Amino acid sequence: MNSRRKFLTQTSIAAAALATTPLAGLASPPAPIVLPTIFSPDESLAAVQRFGLGGVAAGNGWHENTNEQISQTLDAAWKAGVRYFDTSPFYGFGLSERRFGHFLFGKKREEFVLSTKIGRVFEPDRQYKKDPKSLWFGNLNFKYQFDYTASGTRRSIEDSLKRLGLSSIDVVFVHDLSPDTPDLGPKWKEQFAIAAKGAFPELTRMREEGIIKSWGMGVNTPEPILECMKIANPDLMLVATQYSLVEHQPALDSLFPEMQKKNVKAVIGAPLNGGFLAGRDRFNYGPTIPPAMLEKRKKIVTVCEKHNVDLKAAALQFCLAHPV
Template sequence: MMTRRNLLQAGAALGVGSVVRSTASAQALKFQMSSGDVMKTKGLVDIAEKLPINETSGDKRYRPKFRMGLGGLAAGNGFNTVSNDEEILGMLNKAWDSGIRYFDTAPFYGLSLSERRYGDLLRNKKREDYVLSSKVGRILTPSSEPLEKKWHWANPSPFHYKYDYTAAGTRRSVEDSLHRIGVSSLDIVFIHDLSPQNSDMGEDWTKYFDQAVKGAMPELTKMREEGMIKAWGFGINTPHAIYKAVDVADPDICLLALQYSILDHQQALEKTFPLLDERDISVVVGAPLNGGFLAGRDRFNYSSKIPQPMRKKFTAIDSIAKKHGIDIKTAALQFAEAPSTVAAIVPGARTAQQVEENIASMKVQIPADFWRELKAANLIAEEAPTGTES
């Protein structure tokens, strides 16, 4: 299981974000932070505290050693934010230098842009020193014509895509990713975006699921048995595919985006996590900050339409966080990482400063009274793990 954070003493060493700041919260509450702004970490940061890891010796299934990772959507110019190669490489180097050793990406992120930028860092590192996951389900092909549907990408690479969950398409997708990144292997492969929430598919997602049952799922199982990958699962924004797949396949680990955060976690706790626990399947939490909302962005998940109940919940949690000398982003990251079902979290970042503050947030000791107050106010589920139970 995970290592537990050390209790801070009054004379604990202070580092980046360690001064109790009060300037960022007001700006965050106005939801006006731009893509380059950073919500400063509040609270005492123990710079000697290491990032959390999984003790994997007794696990039946593969779990990545590192519980704090980096999501690759922003590296693909996600949310229509333009970044240059130098900025992203600076961010990636900051992540590496700060101890991040789990990197998640996908062919779809910027239509190969994220994978290629990840390769600028990872191809120069020893392969055994880090964990790498990418995804299958879309085959990219070069094109001189831009995509009609822009999705979330600003200035993506000149590719089109088609869905392909066959065995041959799955193996080709993995090989294409290896070439783009410039590495010899992937540790984890996620079957990407099999969900009714995917507007390309809608209700037709079950047809693609059936294709994956005959193609991608047995092919990834074969690749795991051959030693080409260590684990496979699903990378999805809704749990529908997992609920269907556990009876017909043998996944190891699933990336759940938009499904477990301090704002929205009831279904995961009541249904998804217990179902996975029965089968020793672990979870990587994607978008633990709800697409940047919990870091002060004017968007919720992947939309500029922010539900009013989420605004109200943000304000209530933020107020209690300030009372206890911390910030809501710090609470959100540690909340997402706390459950035993969770093997890792992969918050995204575009700048080195964002990485720096996210890592600082993982080294803050959050008072147990903060979590008790959230539960008393029904702002988080009573049964939600917080890392303070033991």
């Protein structure tokens, strides 16, 4: 337990998982590293991760990106000091993992931390057609089904290891086991009951086997996180779309206090609300922006301009400030 908690202290304090986007101006001089990675003097531990890069766009999220664009983005991130990378089999139905694995193949394993997810298993689909409502673009050629059983969890991790080209994974999140997942809805509790007897104990076993170092929930709502901490022994949580400069009070009031009691760390997903705090015309995962959020952003922009502070930098520093 102590060594596992030590790993988490070294890797997950105030980490913010950012959405991958093709970077403009790659030929321009590199910007100063404002959130540098700090390496531990103990070589057996991963580096302290202050911020990270998420893999949605590497899976052709929102629009199709070329291999070259993603490679350039990952290379620019690495040169800027990023050493934490978050992906998922769901991101492009395996495409994001393959692209991350290709980039990281030439890096020393002890120099980066990687997280991926379980909850869906994939099979080839010769009749693949894009769902008009899907976030993912391109010829993905796979289909999936939800699987939070023990065997499905192990299979998902083994498949991820093959796509990534790795022999172990630092962090595994139980993905989308939440009431806001459209394909689950009210049935998420049935799947949670399956995970309680299947995925959760299996992840603990795989942690003991050394295949993974830590695990937790990766969801957009607080209830699954709170329920998981009641019945299992997770290490950290991917708290997505729940804590940002414009939307944070529920996390402060209920979620974070419980996580602190359990000594469970947080990775903050979507600290810019899916690009909203970077000026994009979307909020989290959709094009509909709540009027209250537009008003908040307008007021925050005014304050930032008054003090000559970049809004994106303020949003990231806000997420980093909380001790959880």
